């Protein structure tokens with residue numbers, strides 16, 4: 001039982017050569033996975049949770065293989081990170097070459113090519129053809145923190161508006177920007193000051209068109225904050241953790257227009273939506289908006305930790321030298337991986353693949369919705385699709401059902417993630433490297449789990 005997994009860990013290039021199949025040879029968790037989970041409970045802080053009770057030993061294409069030899073279908077991509085798979089050959093080759101060259105000099109001490117090349121690539125592929133600059137960091141939260149620093153420095157103002165259901169990270173400033181208390185904020189205050197929250201466009205629940213929803217948000221901002229005090233508004237063009245909420249048409253353009261008229265920096269947090277995930281290179285492209293600043297991370301580097309702030313040169317240049325940066329920001333190995341990943345995003349048909357996945361996922365979920373009124377809403381773009389589960393009688397969120405479906409799916413070898421302010425959304429974030437067969441099989445399992453719940 002163990003030998004299969006042992007061989008797989010030695011498979012050259014890891015991912016793409018793994019058999020692309022769902023295979024259960026033990027119950028989940030199997031004994032080897034359970035052993036690791038017991039050690040985790042003893043050694044790792046309780047606040048660091050996990051979704052699937054497995055010990056991962058290999059991953060690639062559309063599967064994660066555990067230490068017991070089970071092969072699970074991956075519909076989560078490590079939270080939208082492994083968009084091009086867990087071990088894309090171009091990323092593996094770029095990383096191997098770079099790690100043999102040098103691992104670190106600190107870009108602020110001795111600059112190197114790959115950092116500058118990543119900045120050039122981001123300046124080129126992000127929305128808008130104005131002059132842009134970039135700065136690189138390690139995590140999404142760090143990028144958001146820096147976008148806020150940059151906007152404050154540029155405008156000389158302090159307030160920041162975030163939105164209902166928003167998620168921006170777990171550091172102190174980003175906890176303040178994040179909406180949901182449990183589990184992200186509860187007990188971790190006090191939070192950063194000068195953060196305000198505006199209502200979001202949430203068509204399934206507010207029934208407002210984009211123009212009216214924007215009017216409501218702008219009125220709140222003008223009355224409760226005031227443009228004279230406001231440095232920036234920050235918003236995910238499609239919300240991630242908040243429930244894959246797609247705003248009504250016109251909502252985002254109206255906010256951008258108001259920001260332009262009021263000397264307020266518009267920051268699009270594209271950490272989850274960026275890099276082909278939604279069927280466009282960036283979700284802002286779906287809505288025809290051009291943000292002043294854009295934060296990226298997750299999918300940027302094929303699984304390696306890297307994040308960025310990209311935006312208008314005059315805003316990005318507002319900070320004095322030494323005001324931005326960090327020891328590891330733009331690590332050369334992560335930059336090499338990002339250059340390889342961006343090459344794949346631009347040249348290997350990834351936008352088209354995301355749209356194909358959208359057609360499969362939406363087709364399957366809309367079929368479920370037609371047959372089962374507990375599926376209240378199906379929404380999303382590209383390989384970022386969600387189903388919202390409700391009590392059909394009242395329309396109230398049904399978090400218990402959602403958790404049951406997710407748990408049963410994982411037990412049957414399909415990794416799915418839940419999200420949403422009310423915990424009643426299952427989000428589908430498969431890697432673009434998944435096969436259609438696996439995608440369908442994964443949806444068969446989810447459908448069976450729903451029928452049995």
Ligand SMILES: *Cc1c(COP(=O)(O)O)cnc(C)c1O
Pocket residue numbers: 138139140141142144167168169170236240241269270271272297298
């Ligand atoms: C994940 C996420 C973050 C935080 O990124 P980390 O790398 O976990 O710090 C911020 N914003 C959005 C939209 C995210 O999805």
